[in-house]
């Protein structure tokens with residue numbers, strides 16, 4: 404009997420639910436005052452997971468033939484089944500995941516899908532369920548095409564993508580501290596708490612999927628500092644537990660910005676600049692309209708003079724734009 408890789412995450416659902424149940428129970432005992440779980444947040448997360456699973460299942464029908472085409476026509480090697488090919492596939496996909504994840508925080512088109520994962524202000528195992536049904540449209544699947552060119556058939560690509568995602572469930576918790584030497588090799592709860600935090604020093608850090616080596620190699624690693632407790636969420640808060648709002652709010656905002664921005668350069672920026680461009684653009688619109696901008700996170704609200712390297716949702720890198728980046732918006 405052949406295991407259907409596309410059902411891997413559904414097959415693991417009982418394990419995920421057991422972990423959530425244990426964590427919610429444990430939190431009530433050891434940190435009763437900590438606002439780690441709420442029913443509305445957890446239900447929203449679960450709804451997002453079901454929506455994304457349904458969309459993914461449909462999307463694979465369209466995407467697998469694309470991988471098959473690259474595999475049939477452009478593969479550079481044919482692997483024998485075994486541990487060596489598994490390790491190569493695992494490491495290659497994890498490296499590509501790092502690239503995908505980093506791009507997802509630096510290109511607004513990709514962030515529009517990925518923001519779903521970050522828009523909760525809580526962090527617990529159920530946060531891992533926050534995924535977007537828009538990933539196929541955003542183009543996440545494009546990042547795995549090199550695996551087909553490396554010589555891995557589509558079923559193995561789908562399987563390794565889901566194994567990577569399955570592993571990441573277990574790093575979404577505040578109940579596990581630092582894990583010694585494992586921190587230098589693997590993505591861990593401590594590393595990933597940093598990734599979900601919007602504190603100034605944690606933004607745009609720790610993109611790892613399974614292996615933390617990529618962050619260390621490419622300069623995006625930062626340790627969790629016990630004196631700088633992570634504050635979770637995005638810097639333009641969502642204020643909603645509606646899974647549809649969570650899924651589409653950034654797409655809607657992006658469409659509005661494309662429509663209102665002046666000139667094709669700014670329209671391109673509205674789509675593809677680092678998402679922080681949008682935050683500064685919104686602030687400039689609010690300033691010209693004389694209304695307060697909804698960024699209550701004062702420590703991160705540095706206005707349009709913010710430095711270049713900012714995570715999605717934080718203030719922008721207008722230094723990379725022309726001086727008239729926001730001039731004369733047509734509407735708001």
Ligand SMILES: [Zn+2]
Pocket residue numbers: 504508517520521598
């Ligand atoms: Zn992320």
Ligand SMILES: [Zn+2]
Pocket residue numbers: 520531575595599
């Ligand atoms: Zn996460």
